Amino acid sequence: MSAAPANRTPVAGSANRIPVAVLGATGAVGQTFVRLLHGHPLFELVEVAASERSVGRRYDEATHWHQGELPETAAALVVSGCDVNEVRARVVFSALDASVAGSVEEAFARAGAVVLSNARNHRMGPDVPLVIPEVNADHLDLIETQRLARAWPGAIVTNANCAVTTVALALAPLHRAFGLRKAIVTTMQAVSGAGYPGVPSLDILSNVIPHIPGEESKIEQELTKLLGTRTGDGIAPAPVAVSAHANRVPVLHGHTACLSVAFEDDVTPDAALDALLGWQGDPICRGLPSAPDHPIVVRAEEDRPQARRDVNTGRGMSVVVGRVRHDPVLDLRLVAMTHNTVRGAAGGSILNAEVMGRRGMLPGVPGGSW
Amino acid sequence: MSAAPANRTPVAGSANRIPVAVLGATGAVGQTFVRLLHGHPLFELVEVAASERSVGRRYDEATHWHQGELPETAAALVVSGCDVNEVRARVVFSALDASVAGSVEEAFARAGAVVLSNARNHRMGPDVPLVIPEVNADHLDLIETQRLARAWPGAIVTNANCAVTTVALALAPLHRAFGLRKAIVTTMQAVSGAGYPGVPSLDILSNVIPHIPGEESKIEQELTKLLGTRTGDGIAPAPVAVSAHANRVPVLHGHTACLSVAFEDDVTPDAALDALLGWQGDPICRGLPSAPDHPIVVRAEEDRPQARRDVNTGRGMSVVVGRVRHDPVLDLRLVAMTHNTVRGAAGGSILNAEVMGRRGMLPGVPGGSW
Amino acid sequence: MSAAPANRTPVAGSANRIPVAVLGATGAVGQTFVRLLHGHPLFELVEVAASERSVGRRYDEATHWHQGELPETAAALVVSGCDVNEVRARVVFSALDASVAGSVEEAFARAGAVVLSNARNHRMGPDVPLVIPEVNADHLDLIETQRLARAWPGAIVTNANCAVTTVALALAPLHRAFGLRKAIVTTMQAVSGAGYPGVPSLDILSNVIPHIPGEESKIEQELTKLLGTRTGDGIAPAPVAVSAHANRVPVLHGHTACLSVAFEDDVTPDAALDALLGWQGDPICRGLPSAPDHPIVVRAEEDRPQARRDVNTGRGMSVVVGRVRHDPVLDLRLVAMTHNTVRGAAGGSILNAEVMGRRGMLPGVPGGSW
């Protein structure tokens, strides 16, 4: 890749796998990236980067690992700084904290890397794709605008906030079929969404906290961008009024959302079910390693989805939907749930990278080769 | 009270206290009645009644007590059957299961008792008061209609479902001030709302169950009756469209509700706060033993109310409200929380009785004597 | 097998798999049997039996399934009664409740079946093997005594109580090396050990219950039998004094045990670690489908094992041990944890069957063929 500075030697990946790095690798989302990239058929994790106090240490010593067995190959990596001069991979997953993600991710894009970011900083940038690929893979085209505007050889692509991912996946087929106009969203979010150490047990045992800082505005803004339309050089947000209530509940994994929604067209629960059941999302995702067979799984039982019981559906990459029924105030009610640290964070980001690889948007990967 | 059958001798209460009985005294709500009646200045618990297998046993042996110290006077009561021939008190609190409450409560009313029922069976009866007294104490007048229609010397008065109590108390002042038109209600309900043994721990640990059988329709129906208007011989329900999502969460006590609401009149969050802060509800409640100083307590912190931390506000009889803010879809959003087994069940029922006593509606209590 | 009644036709299993049945298939342990038998390379689940109210219904309709995806082949089985005339498989796993297990299991053994029982009823029978095969596979010889004494063509073999399984696996290598004399055992047991509906959430949320009916005497008795010695026609219990404190804690899966133990020989923590690390248990288990690579996994971190994080070690079949250190009162302290419904129940029973198959103790399986 011509954009790479001359003083860099190629990173050695396995024969057929793209070498990738994780920035912010020691935190909760960073660990999930490391876990999900282990054994990935297309990407090989070759570098982990983190903050100053971890630099120079083995990954297994620098991280307080929480994700079952730490893969040996990752354990032995030496942590580097989140610096373009230290990280050589050209495909970079960012699990950086929002306090530093903004400028660090820009530096990597400027240096030629494709940055797949889970941070909120760039999500609402007018030239930054915010992508759940089954929903809006076409928004990836926006990186052309981004490269023109910013003269970056690399790019920044973002995935959505964990809560809005649940909502957008569940509503996308309904929006396509009936034209979403209004959505009232009440979330019940797992503690793993707050990272580690995150939510103190004294705050959440036998309790509901009816507030998550910044979460409601993220849900309201990101949803309209995700459901928006690719225009000449940007995204026209979907004309949907969104109201969010974000709650933290004593659940380990899995964000649940209760949705009341209204549409332009008439919709019955049966028609909505048909739309949900028939939906596969953008076919570009089909067969990719992280793409679930069914991006939406509809449960017929009246007491599902349940966070603990359904969170691993589609290896954590499906949204599980249930209780689709008439709404006496708007048009329709339903419940949706996804795994917040897999589909809603690291897994979603990796799927974005897989789609980009298939489309020839990753350095060193000819389009269509996957 | 002349209506009492001649073959009944008066129940011996203390000098100035009204003798009362609890039907269904061994269950979770029944226990809460027993606990809250202990030391009550106006009522004296003289009888406990329960199902066949408990009859004839001491109360402390018949019940699996869950409420701290079991008062000694209650412990020593011998359980009678839920039969008008066995229970002599003329003021009767019913914590009966819905499977039997319907006919048993009718029998007691027919025999001359005032039955204050926590069961759902009669709540929506057109001649049965469904009362949260700060909200609609005037609905108690309906017992005149009830007595005429049914030729009962006694009466049945009901309190609302625990979840709708939270919602109705929080919305009543806003309805009075601005005219409620639409309400979308998402509840996160404590396990104590399901009684004992109730919710299995295997179902709820680290989980959300997005369904509580029958709960959503109760919320939708009871709310319009509670906010309705006394007409000639009935209640005209408030013309409010209500949509409910009921969820069970791993919380011991305290039902939380996220509300999105629309009004006939314009409303700002500040105007709504003024209406909430200034509201005392029907003055008939003032100073009664179970009436909280503030039926509504507004918390200014952005992360309140919280079930565990705020549940005992006003000794469990206040609704705690917070996060009053603009709603992008309807007009207003807010969060409300109350103690589901106190205000939302036994405590609400006892307050109803206190109001009736003050109004001279209880056998043997001249109006205005409290 | 000649003992099978003449009116039975063989059960059709797949070419190379032994047809098996599960008794008590709709309960919590029964479901775990069904889940673990799905895809089993040696056994094929062909029959499920349960109590009267389930008989004649499809398994997916008769059970309130709690274990992820219900395998389709099991879902379609029609539930039969727990009756020797209805169940034709000759290898039968029993997840029956203790209230009925005793006589039902005897009837199956009398009719020629090998019954692998998780029930407590027969565990302490002097001619009944109580087996954790890495620890005491040789106790299976006891079925010869059993058959002689009872004139049964079949047999009953039991696995241990879930809590004692944790303790026995962790202590077996120490007993072999140093001669266990005393053990004080304090357990912290998961709610799944109580089945479904089991422990009410109102009892266990934010609580510890310092009592599990019958559990402490099971731990005290079964441990000495498990560590005992095969004699001429019975088992001489190990001469170990055992004291157990059994507690229920708000944990879904995984029983943790804190152990203080004394030995005949001198023992240092390092010597104990060597004994634990080098132990593989009876080689008969090696390579069997349910046998973990490491029956004991020792964690070096000072805050492990942890129930939630370590419960699936060795697919739930390993015991995880940590904090091996000097005990100021006895000789040694340590912590052990296993998956109570896998190793401690259904998984342990299936491993017993696999060992029996390898040894030629199952009807229709020539020894050594696995």
Next chain:
Amino acid sequence: MSAAPANRTPVAGSANRIPVAVLGATGAVGQTFVRLLHGHPLFELVEVAASERSVGRRYDEATHWHQGELPETAAALVVSGCDVNEVRARVVFSALDASVAGSVEEAFARAGAVVLSNARNHRMGPDVPLVIPEVNADHLDLIETQRLARAWPGAIVTNANCAVTTVALALAPLHRAFGLRKAIVTTMQAVSGAGYPGVPSLDILSNVIPHIPGEESKIEQELTKLLGTRTGDGIAPAPVAVSAHANRVPVLHGHTACLSVAFEDDVTPDAALDALLGWQGDPICRGLPSAPDHPIVVRAEEDRPQARRDVNTGRGMSVVVGRVRHDPVLDLRLVAMTHNTVRGAAGGSILNAEVMGRRGMLPGVPGGSW
């Protein structure tokens, strides 16, 4: 008190109450001190001190209050530094973190204050009383030794670690009656014992952590000092071998301990029960505001004590004991539970101060006046 520097003006307390200060007032234990001192009949909280970042702010702004309603008088106090020149009260409760408590407490004692410390730093000092007054109020005499040795006008008096408080209170009467020789202690400790933010919810939801840093050695050492004997100028520790297993469990409040113990004399469960039931502890405590009517409450039910249900027994100042029974390895088994932040921390410290006041050991309080 003559030792007070000349430049100090007296602190204005109410007529009959002793002015007191709390050091480390913003943390979890500090808040409990503030809550328990509210409305105290003998002490008046006049000063709160905390670390640099809180100094100069109102207490209600400086603290993240977690304890129900924050008393208004405390709310309005301005936080001072933990400095002898800023705090004028001569009776000082220390909720300081161990990282700073050592030298700060010494400075206060040197400046003439009686410091009642909840920190671990000085507990094992040979001239520092470690006191649970029902158990060893006579150890307070040690401050004479302390003053001689250190030439301090003030003094440092400590209360015990929260877990050992449970154990020492339950075992004291048994030790007095039968001579304790050995104790094996397994604790299941609440998250509030770790302060705030303390234990991350991701660590403890549905989990047991079998390790609390430093806790086991505290239990082992402090117990022998608490049960020790006052000698000429020190404390001869009780000759008891103690072994502790400390576990963190998902419980909000209440530390539970399972105890296996051996004695010099013969003991039966009945004799032990008699000793427990008849014990009132040192009579110096009787009638003091924080002293419970019954320092030990014995529950007869086989499944008690339970942390959540029994934690507030005696307003959190009683230890609740149950399941007293024979131990097959040592002599006796039992379960004990107390409120870890009340009796086990702030409440214990306040009771120590009350005893000192009664004995004339507090500046400005003539002995016997209470």
